[in-house]
Amino acid sequence: MDQVESIATTFGVDAPHLAAQVISFGIVCLVLYRFAYRPVLAMLAARREQIMQGLANTEKINARLAEIESERQQTLAAARDEAARIVSDARAVGQRIKDQETQRAIASGEQILRQARDTAELERVRLLSEARGEVGRLVVQTTAAVAGRVLTPDDHQRLAEETARYLAAT
16 A cells, blocks of 8 residues: 555645545536436437327328328329210210211102102103193104194194003003
């Protein structure tokens, strides 16, 4: 111990002052721990808890964002399906209207053809009637010229009727 005492004396350490400094240091450490470190540790614990809550909230927000994105995709898909259905319905309606108008045009065309045929038939009958009258007149004139005599109205009537019967038969 002599050596320890000589080193202590060389450095100016004496026991009563060392004990007082150790007690002083212990009291300062105790006061700092109680009034400085504890509040700092409590504040750090509170900050750690806030950070954990923030991370948990971030995970909840990310999960909710994923749900919202999924809902958005579903809504877009539903809108695309609805749009496709509307376009399909519009095409079907357009085809139906086209078919109706085509049928209406065909019916109108057939009616015009019937009217044209009826008109042509009436014109043919009228022309045949005129032709018969003209042929009958020509036959009477020809017969009168060939016979060399003047035909009476009864002869004219008889020849016209015979010619009309002949023409009707052919």
